[in-house]
Every structure is written in structure tokens, then in C-alpha cells.
Amino acid sequence: MNDVQNYLDHRNINVDKVGVKDIRYPITVMDKNCGVQNTVASINMYVNLPREFKGTHMSRFIEILNEFHGRLDIREFSMVLEAMQERLQARSAHFEISFPYFMKKLSPVTETPGLMEYGCRVTGSLDHQNGYDLVLEVNVPISTVCPCSKEISQHGAHNQRGMVRLAVRFKRFIWIEDLVRMVENAASCEVYSVLKRPDEKFVTEQAYENPKFVEDVVRDIAQELKQDTNVLWFLVDVENFESIHNHSAYACIERRK
Secondary structure, eight states: OOOGGGSBOSSOOOEEEEEEEEEEEEEEEEETTTEEEEEEEEEEEEEEEOTTBSOOOHHHHHHHHHHTTTOOSGGGHHHHHHHHHHHTTOSEEEEEEEEEEEEEEEOTTTOOEEEEEEEEEEEEEEETTTEEEEEEEEEEEEEEEOHHHHHHOSSOOOEEEEEEEEEEEESSOOOHHHHHHHHHHTSSEEOOSOOOHHHHHHHHHHHHTSOOOHHHHHHHHHHHHHTOTTEEEEEEEEEEOOSSSSSOEEEEEEEEO
16 A cells, blocks of 8 residues: 655655654553552654655544553653654654643641642653753633732632642652642642631631732742752743732743753
8 A cells, every 4th residue: 555654755855743642541650648549541643754654644643542551650651752753663752641630639627538639740852963852831710819918908819710830840750749738839829629617717717817929839830940959941820810800910930951
């Protein structure tokens, strides 16, 4: 049968990334408390395509993925990328997985258990020029109280939920749980999946006594990361879904150490 993908292309244009997107696939994630956690990821796989070839071989991406079935976690990223480079005869390879990660969390007073979901993403790339690169990202919901509103109001202050995105490059393995804890410590108050009335009283008062702007949250997280010698680069941004404004508040810090 003719291999159409290997036909010569006359447009003389390199393709930076070509591949498959949004593959739903089971993966294993390292869990600090339980050893491992099984979840389902959305996976993207790309390689570069030189100008002389008409197309890439899409089925080979799925074949490679299936070869790592049952042992697909962050420790295998470099091997997946190497397999993509070799099998698809590419100079660069890119592997991205996004997945929900669940952590058991007790409410602060009654200690009622619940599961919190955190959106996570791991992106890896490998090319002949820049070598191997890996970025771990977590998305953590938080609660904040506006310091300005508290200062100028006689009867309370407006509060809202926010979302923190924290991405890091690192030297040694880093736990998702440790990144989540760092973010939650920087909020006015944590977010919980289950709250009884004593818990609700606690989180309301705790947040009120600890008001934070989005600027405060990103600076507090950045300060922690700057002191962590394991972190090589980080990006942290915060979006507050304002309760009294028709817009969100936003702040971002990115640093290479």
C-alpha cells in the first residue's frame, strides 16, 4: 500500500507541531498519602514535521501510548518522548496530560471528610536543541476577602472564590500535595467540599481576619517558591471571580531562578 504521509510536499514549509489531541486515557499519578492514584487524563501528543514530508503517521501516537499502558506516570515522560521521536523520525516531541487529582480533606472543625478535586497538567518536550523539559501545573480554588472592602465598610466585607494556577520546573520530584498546600496557605481561607455549620462559621471568620488582594496571594506564593532550591522556574497567577464587580481581578508572577 502507498504511504501517502511520506510523499514529498512541494510547499517547503515546516510544521512545528502535528499529532493527536484530547485522547481520554487512564493514567497513574503519584499520591503522597496512598502511593498511587488512578485517574483519567486528556492527552495531547505532537511532533514536528519537516518540510519535505506530506504528513505524519497519526496511528503511531496511539500505539506508543498503548505501549505505556499501566505505567504511564510522570516518571515515564522522558521515555514516551524518546519513543515519539524515534518512531516518528522527529527532531522534537511534545507530550501533554491534563487530569483531575483528588485529595481527601477534613472540614476544619467537625472534621467531616470530603474529596477535593484539583485540575493538574504535566507538559513535557524533547528536542535536539533544548533537550528535555518538564512542567507541572496545579489549579487550586481559594477564597479571599477584599482588604479594601473590609477597611471602608462597617458591616462586613465582600468575599469571593478564586482560582490559582501554579506551574513549576524542578530538579527533583515534587508532590502535587505540597504545591496545593502552598497555595492554600496563601489564601484568605481554604475551600472545602463539605462544611457543617461550625465549619462554616470558622471559615467565614478566618477569611475575614485574613483579607488578601490577588496581589497579596501571588506575592506570598512567589516568596515561598523563591526560597525553594528545588524549583528552577515558576509561574503563578490568580483570578478572583469578584462578587460585587462585573469582572474578575487578576495577578501573575513568572520567574526563572
